[in-house]
Amino acid sequence: xxxxxxxxxxxxxxxxxxxxxxxxxxxxxxxxxxxxxxxxxxxxxxxxxxxxxxxxxxxxxxxxxxxxxxxxxxxxxxxxxxxxxxxxxxxxxxxxxxxxxxxxxxxxxxxxxxxxxxxxxxxxxxxxxxxxxxxxxxxxxxxxxxxxxxxxxxxxxxxxxxxxxxxxxxxxxxxxxxxxxxxxxxxxxxxxxxxxxxxxxxxxxxxxxxxxxxxxxxxxxxxxxxxxxxxxxxxxxxxxxxxxxxxxxxxxxxxxxxxxxxxxxxxxxxxxxxxxxxxxxxxxxxxxxxxxxxxxxxxxxxxxxxxxxxxxxxxxxxxxxxxxxxxxxxxxx
Amino acid sequence: xxxxxxxxxxxxxxxxxxxxxxxxxxxxxxxxxxxxxxxxxxxxxxxxxxxxxxxxxxxxxxxxxxxxxxxxxxxxxxxxxxxxxxxxxxxxxxxxxxxxxxxxxxxxxxxxxxxxxxxxxxxxxxxxxxxxxxxxxxxxxxxxxxxxxxxxxxxxxxxxxxxxxxxxxxxxxxxxxxxxxxxxxxxxxxxxxxxxxxxxxxxxxxxxxxxxxxxxxxxxxxxxxxxxxxxxxxxxxxxxxxxxxxxxxxxxxxxxxxxxxxxxxxxxxxxxxxxxxxxxxxxxxxxxxxxxxxxxxxxxxxxxxxxxxxxxxxxxxxxxxxxxxxxxxxxxxxxxxxxx
Ligand SMILES: Nc1ncnc2c1ncn2[C@@H]1O[C@H](COP(=O)(O)OP(=O)(O)O)[C@@H](O)[C@H]1O
Ligand code: SF4
Ligand SMILES: [Mg+2]
Numbered sequence: 280x281x282x283x284x285x286x287x288x289x290x291x292x293x294x295x296x297x298x299x300x301x302x303x304x305x306x307x308x309x310x311x312x313x314x315x316x317x318x319x320x321x322x323x324x325x326x327x328x329x330x331x332x333x334x335x336x337x338x339x340x341x342x343x344x345x346x347x348x349x350x351x352x353x354x355x356x357x358x359x360x361x362x363x364x365x366x367x368x369x370x371x372x373x374x375x376x377x378x379x380x381x382x383x384x385x386x387x388x389x390x391x392x393x394x395x396x397x398x399x400x401x402x403x404x405x406x407x408x409x410x411x412x413x414x415x416x417x418x419x420x421x422x423x424x425x426x427x428x429x430x431x432x433x434x435x436x437x438x439x440x441x442x443x444x445x446x447x448x449x450x451x452x453x454x455x456x457x458x459x460x461x462x463x464x465x466x467x468x469x470x471x472x473x474x475x476x477x478x479x480x481x482x483x484x485x486x487x488x489x490x491x492x493x494x495x496x497x498x499x500x501x502x503x504x505x506x507x508x509x510x511x512x513x514x515x516x517x518x519x520x521x522x523x524x525x526x527x528x529x530x531x532x533x534x535x536x537x538x539x540x541x542x543x544x545x546x547x548x549x550x551x552x553x554x555x556x557x558x559x560x561x562x563x564x565x566x567x568x569x570x571x572x573x574x575x576x577x578x579x580x581x582x583x584x585x586x587x588x589x590x591x592x593x594x595x596x597x598x599x600x601x602x603x604x605x606x607x608x609x610x611x612x
Numbered sequence: 613x614x615x616x617x618x619x620x621x622x623x624x625x626x627x628x629x630x631x632x633x634x635x636x637x638x639x640x641x642x643x644x645x646x647x648x649x650x651x652x653x654x655x656x657x658x659x660x661x662x663x664x665x666x667x668x669x670x671x672x673x674x675x676x677x678x679x680x681x682x683x684x685x686x687x688x689x690x691x692x693x694x695x696x697x698x699x700x701x702x703x704x705x706x707x708x709x710x711x712x713x714x715x716x717x718x719x720x721x722x723x724x725x726x727x728x729x730x731x732x733x734x735x736x737x738x739x740x741x742x743x744x745x746x747x748x749x750x751x752x753x754x755x756x757x758x759x760x761x762x763x764x765x766x767x768x769x770x771x772x773x774x775x776x777x778x779x780x781x782x783x784x785x786x787x788x789x790x791x792x793x794x795x796x797x798x799x800x801x802x803x804x805x806x807x808x809x810x811x812x813x814x815x816x817x818x819x820x821x822x823x824x825x826x827x828x829x830x831x832x833x834x835x836x837x838x839x840x841x842x843x844x845x846x847x848x849x850x851x852x853x854x855x856x857x858x859x860x861x862x863x864x865x866x867x868x869x870x871x872x873x874x875x876x877x878x879x880x881x882x883x884x885x886x887x888x889x890x891x892x893x894x895x896x897x898x899x900x901x902x903x904x905x906x907x908x909x910x911x912x913x914x915x916x917x918x919x920x921x922x923x924x925x926x927x928x929x930x931x932x933x934x935x936x937x938x939x940x941x942x943x944x945x946x947x948x949x950x951x952x
Binding site for chain 2: 507508509511512513514515516517518519527530531534605606607608
């Protein structure tokens with residue numbers, strides 16, 4: 280198990296390096312010149328060159344990438360003598376249009392994204408798994424049919440429609456949340472109610488589609504596992520139906536869910552663009568969209584892209600380890 | 613004198629979209645403590661279905677069961693067919709146990725062998741987790757797993773096929789059950805391992821004084837281990853007798869066919885395997901006469917034509933040897949002799 284973890288860890292680090300390098304190359308290929316973009320109206324070629332240097336784009340892509348990696352661990356200084364700005368480690372870059380270290384900007388946005396992703400994750404897992412188990416147990420009965428209606432609605436309603444409906448009706452029509460306070464940050468530990476007010480509806484909106492998919496997935500896995508030979512063995516031993524379901528069936532039926540749940544969660548940690556937009560949450564999703572569409576703020580775009588892919592890779596690692604813990608057959612490979 | 617298990621007129625049907633599947637049809641058999649009953653028949657003849665009914669392992673909403681299966685326990689008889697689901701559950705593992713054909717899929721892949729054996733023990737015994745593992749180790753030793761104290765922590769995929777079946781046996785016997793139903797326990801195993809497992813079952817039977825029902829489609833494996841043999845065809849028992857009855861005085865054409873398909877060495881040369889031609893009947897629409905008639909080479913000798921019109925009854929032609937055939941035993945023997 281230990282060597283398994285070590286191997287997976289090394290593998291993840293290598294992948295992180297490759298993916299980040301690839302991202303740097305991709306941005307280099309995009310035919311937009313950030314140095315010209317941040318140049319004022321009276322732009323001269325020498326000003327553009329100066330900008331290029333300030334942005335750190337005057338060196339090769341490999342060099343840019345390497346400086347970024349070093350900055351992550353050692354901090355980094357941007358700009359030339361006199362007006363140099365130092366961003367402490369982990370330095371993700373410097374936004375010249377916002378005059379701030381990217382790490383600071385990201386650190387402000389991340390709590391929104393984390394709250395949204397985590398809240399939605401807990402909601403969709405608990406709703407999806409319990410509804411899925413219920414409908415598998417009551418296959419063909421009323422509860423199963425009701426759950427299948429939920430699945431149909433949840434999977435066919437796009438998040439932006441649900442989100443707009445939720446904002447219109449619950450938030451604005453019934454005044455459950457003051458529209459001016461929509462998207463305000465509240466610390467979940469010191470102001471749990473304020474946090475709930477901001478995040479409950481966005482989380483529920485985001486969770487709906489996922490919960491529906493997870494209901495369907497859980498249902499089919501539980502039904503399939505119930506007909507396995509080892510469940511018959513458990514019954515032959517004299518175990519009660521409750522123990523068989525909780526211990527034998529769920530363990531096997533939910534194992535594959537670990538994988539997709541981890542990856543879905545990782546995807547959201549990179550930013551839930553639509554939901555953040557509708558509910559005015561200044562998370563990573565909104566940050567990236569703004570950086571792309573309003574200012575073409577390359578350092579922010581690169582940082583958010585890297586963060587999103589790092590989340591996926593790291594969650595992949597966690598999922599692999601968790602899966603090996605659950606399924607002993609994986610450990611030996 | 614009643615035996616430990618007495619199954620009487622057991623019927624198991626599955627309502628399906630194509631019609632009712634009569635997988636077990638007026639089935640009766642019995643087995644006593646210390647005795648081995650073999651149930652033999654082609655695949656699909658209803659052997660598993662009948663015994664799963666005894667274990668109460670059918671899905672009650674999708675199965676119709678009538679008849680009785682009485683366990684004569686020390687504190688009185690219980691009919692598992694009419695008893696409540698909870699009553700039958702409490703008999704499983706303790707009064708009766710079952711092992712299955714494929715020990716890989718029958719073991720949970722995520723739990724250690726030891727945990728899976730101990731789980732059954734904890735159900736009927738008070739003790740710590742450590743006691744459970746100690747008991748599991750003891751059981752693994754009994755079924756002949758070398759280095760049991762370390763193998764007890766292995767997962768099923770770390771065991772070989774034969775060892776898995778030994779582990780299954782250990783799991784089934786952990787609460788010292790009175791009845792063990794072994795459903796094709798050796799079918800998935802190598803020939804050499806097969807005989808080891810059968811010998812193990814026989815040894816354990818002596819040690820624990822169990823009743824064993826050995827289900828198999830291969831008459832070849834039962835000669836040494838069984839006391840009685842029931843031959844099943846199309847959901848019905850067609851012949852029921854002692855091992856000697858079945859091997860030396862068979863009374864049913866289907867049994868004869870089975871015997872002929874067992875490779876045997878006699879007169880110093882091995883006889884070719886002769887499978888019975890034709891297909892087993894559909895259990896949804898059984899023929900109105902004898903279910904074996906379409907494949908029976910002797911049906912034309914029954915001059916009354918009864919083979920096509922009436923289901924023969926399972927009748928005792930003396931000394932507890934039962935057969936379900938319209939043909940007279942003496943006639944059958946003459947016909948067989950003429951052929952030879
Ligand atoms: N749950 C079920 N639903 C419908 N048919 C079944 C079911 N279980 C078994 N059968 C059918 O019953 C017949 C007897 O099966 P089984 O007892 O498993 O045969 P075998 O003698 O090989 O053990 C087969 O034709 C099988 O297809
Ligand atoms: S009853 Fe007739 S068809 Fe059936 S086994 Fe006997 S002889 Fe053959
Ligand atoms: Mg079978």
